[in-house]
Amino acid sequence: MESENVITEIVQVTLTSTIQTSSNPTPECTVETLTEETLLESFLKRRSSVRLIGKKRPFYGNPVNGSYDDSSERERLRARRRSGGGSNRGRKNMSAIHTEVEVLSEMAAVESAELVNGGEQGRPVAIGVGEGVGEIVGGDELSAHARVKETVRRFNKYYLHFVQEEEQRCKKVKVKVPKEDKKRSAKRPDLKAATKASVHVGYQFYSRAEMVVVGLHTHWLKGIDYMTKGYGMSEEYKDFVRPLALSIVMSGVYEDDVDNLDEVVYTGEGGNNLRGNKRQIGDQEMVRGNLALKNNIEQNVPVRVIRGHGCKSSYVGKVYTYDGLYKVTKYWAEKGNSGFTVFKFRLRRLEGQPVLTTNQVQCIRVRAPKSLSEVRGLVCDDISGGQERIPVPATNLVDDPAVAPSGKFYIVFCYSYCKSVQVRESMKLPVNATGCGCKGDCNDPKTCACAKLNGSVFPYVQRDGGRLIEAKSVVFECGPNCGCGPGCGNKISQRGLLYRLEVFRTPQKGWAVKSWDFIPSGAPVCEYTGVLKQTDEIDGLSENKFIFEIDCLQTMEGLDGRERRLGNVSINLGTHFARKDATKAESWPEFCIDAGPAGGVARFINHSCEPNLFVQCVLSSHHDLRLARVMLFAADNIPPLQELTYDYGYALDSVLGPDGKIEILPCYCGATGCRKRLH
Numbered sequence: 255m256e257s258e259n260v261i262t263e264i265v266q267v268t269l270t271s272t273i274q275t276s277s278n279p280t281p282e283c284t285v286e287t288l289t290e291e292t293l294l295e296s297f298l299k300r301r302s303s304v305r306l307i308g309k310k311r312p313f314y315g316n317p318v319n320g321s322y323d324d325s326s327e328r329e330r331l332r333a334r335r336r337s338g339g340g341s342n343r344g345r346k347n348m349s350a351i352h353t354e355v356e357v358l359s360e361m362a363a364v365e366s367a368e369l370v371n372g373g374e375q376g377r378p379v380a381i382g383v384g385e386g387v388g389e390i391v392g393g394d395e396l397s398a399h400a401r402v403k404e405t406v407r408r409f410n411k412y413y414l415h416f417v418q419e420e421e422q423r424c425k426k427v428k429v430k431v432p433k434e435d436k437k438r439s440a441k442r443p444d445l446k447a448a449t450k451a452s453v454h455v456g457y458q459f460y461s462r463a464e465m466v467v468v469g470l471h472t473h474w475l476k477g478i479d480y481m482t483k484g485y486g487m488s489e490e491y492k493d494f495v496r497p498l499a500l501s502i503v504m505s506g507v508y509e510d511d512v513d514n515l516d517e518v519v520y521t522g523e524g525g526n527n528l529r530g531n532k533r534q535i536g537d538q539e540m541v542r543g544n545l546a547l548k549n550n551i552e553q554n555v556p557v558r559v560i561r562g563h564g565c566k567s568s569y570v571g572k573v574y575t576y577d578g579l580y581k582v583t584k585y586w587a588e589k590g591n592s593g594f595t596v597f598k599f600r601l602r603r604l605e606g607q608p609v610l611t612t613n614q615v616q617c618i619r620v621r622a623p624k625s626l627s628e629v630r631g632l633v634c635d636d637i638s639g640g641q642e643r644i645p646v647p648a649t650n651l652v653d654d655p656a657v658a659p660s661g662k663f664y665i666v667f668c669y670s671y672c673k674s675v676q677v678r679e680s681m682k683l684p685v686n687a688t689g690c691g692c693k694g695d696c697n698d699p700k701t702c703a704c705a706k707l708n709g710s711v712f713p714y715v716q717r718d719g720g721r722l723i724e725a726k727s728v729v730f731e732c733g734p735n736c737g738c739g740p741g742c743g744n745k746i747s748q749r750g751l752l753y754r755l756e757v758f759r760t761p762q763k764g765w766a767v768k769s770w771d772f773i774p775s776g777a778p779v780c781e782y783t784g785v786l787k788q789t790d791e792i793d794g795l796s797e798n799k800f801i802f803e804i805d806c807l808q809t810m811e812g813l814d815g816r817e818r819r820l821g822n823v824s825i826n827l828g829t830h831f832a833r834k835d836a837t838k839a840e841s842w843p844e845f846c847i848d849a850g851p852a853g854g855v856a857r858f859i860n861h862s863c864e865p866n867l868f869v870q871c872v873l874s875s876h877h878d879l880r881l882a883r884v885m886l887f888a889a890d891n892i893p894p895l896q897e898l899t900y901d902y903g904y905a906l907d908s909v910l911g912p913d914g915k916i917e918i919l920p921c922y923c924g925a926t927g928c929r930k931r932l933h
Contacts, residue, residue, distance in 0.1 A: 399454050399926045399927075400925075400926065402452070403890060405468045406891075407775065407890060408467075410775040411723065414715050417717055418711075453470050453576050455577060455607055456577075458574065458575050458893055459560075460573055461568060461570045461572075462474055462503075462570070462574065470501065470560065471503055472500075477505070477543070478499055478522075478542075479499070479501045479502070479543075480496075480497040480499045480500055480543055481497060481500060481546070494555075496546075497545055497546035498549050498550060498555060499555075499557045500558065502547075502558070502559055502560070502601075504518065504560070504561050505561070505563070505574075513561075516602060516603035518559070519598050519601075521597070522544040522597035522598070523538070524537075524539060524542075524544070534593075535594070538596050540597065548585055551582045556579040557580055558578070559576075559579070559603075560577065561577055562574045565772075567774070577603075580602060580603050583602050585597060585600070622895055629647060629649055632649055633649060633650045633656050633657065633658040634647060634648040634658035637658070637659060637855070638854075639671055641673040644751045644754055646756070646757060649757075649758045649759065650759040652760065673750070673783065674781070675847060675883070676783075676786065676852055678785070683881065685876065686733060686875050687735060687876050687877050689703065689736035689737070690738065691703070692736065692742075695741060695743060696743065696744050702732075704731065704744055705730075707877070708726070708730050712743065713726060713729045713744070719746075719749075719752055720743065720746035720778070721775070722777075722887050724776075725868055726870070727806070728806050728871045728872070729870060732874065733875045734875055745874070747874075748874060751780060752777070753770070754770035755768070755769055755855055756768055757858050763923075766858065766859070766897050768895050768897050768898060769892065769896070769898060770895070772893060775891050776887060778885055779867060779885075779888055779898065780885075781884065781885050782802050782856040782857070782884040783847065783856065784800065784802070784849030784851075784852055785850075786846075788844060788846075801846050801850075804843055804847065804871070804880060806879045843880075860899050861902040861921065862899030862900070863901065863929050864925035864927055864928075866888065866889055866899060867887065867889055868886070868889045870884075872884075872885050904932055904933035906931060906933060909933045
């Protein structure tokens, strides 16, 4: 748990220093779009990562030359860091630690100033969603909610990078941590005002750090986040009396809290023993956060309310849900349950927001069924017919009479379920790769032949059953000829379904898929299966809506409008197919998967302009890029019963009907940034 906290703090200190957070008197979360290169640069200055040193990630934006010169400021900060730090890391005193963290925060502020004053700006590199399959637009063109999700995705990606390094470190040496090296508390940077992005009511965060990086609640420990007196110099806030509260977190820390739907009684901060038993050990004072809430009453400024509750799926053991804006109507002081003076604040939820239910206030947003007997509208116990290790039920509360997807599609399309890609006898597959010579599990990326193909790193961390750290052009997994066993950590996508999925009927979008379980970001969800065909065999997309092109090569080369993905891939493309074939593939993918006559659960997953899954090409048994397996991974932390979606990647006006005219298909995804057309 201590290493877990260290990892989270590293990511917190870095991202909060580079992403501008909100302190608007009307509490809306705000976030400033940053490029991939800027974020990575700030990380390298804070931690010497053996894996990242010397491997600068590419930047795909359009650089803009600026005139901002900060060389003297940077030199001053570096000199201050050298003088304030110490050569012996294990014996730094607390003042030295605080000085270093403060300097790191200031250096990050200088980097952020470069962006504002004309440094390198450009299209952000999207992490996960849509990479290689759809167009990712720049920061200002993204919807407000999409920018929030993108920021959380970046946080999770860097978090998994540090998890991987910690896993590798623990494998090499296990020693008792000296008392001097234990994690110390770090200062948080001051709040920064920004614009243009918001968090939807009901959005869930799986750690306080995620709330910090998007600006919803920028304090890592305290329950009250507030604007300090330092904002008096700002023209925007000069008329407000400070401190002024921005948000509160209700997570059951104080014994005197009362939560009744749209009205709550919130206990002020201070006097708690911080041991988790809610006991007060001293009187509270009208200072800091308590004074800020009092000022909110006098100035009629609402606050954001976030509720936290225990959750086994979260790596910190809690989930935090944003429940909207509340007005602070009254405060008073009284003797609490433990006999000490506490301040009470009455808050009432503002009207015009999504309605909360009793279950929502108890932080139980949805409850997935525990068994098939609890499922309403069940039309099929398992559409896979026992092929999957976990049954895939189907429900239909729309049609009358209700029909199952297996029955309907079998009659109309002769559809049958298949767990893996079907290959016709006339089609020859590449020979199996030699594989690695590792024994047991693959542990050393420097000696594992498969890891070397991934740039001498393993693409997965073993946490939560295996999670992909970041989307890549292609992932090389261990195959059947490798010396490692089935439990190898580089065979994550070959383990079949790991989560309980359900196919359900929708009013406008046909069949759809959701999960009964929480799915962490980077987790494999399912494989797109069907009949393997050559693309030139398909008469027209209008005749079959289940065609998936294997465009791994096009993604690697960034062809046909595709966004090139990050990641080092050590593979010679010319060794896998003739150059004339490669030239042909540049204009059109040579192979595709047809899930019309046969397919798996992935064929029922719908399109979204703001999806929570992304497509990842994977090679395991062979290394032919034209015939890569198509996997769907989680781009976000996906709560139970949320519909699973990915971006189909159609270009507008790209589909022609049988008559040669452009076929227009409206999009019903319902996303805030919906393009209104699928193609």
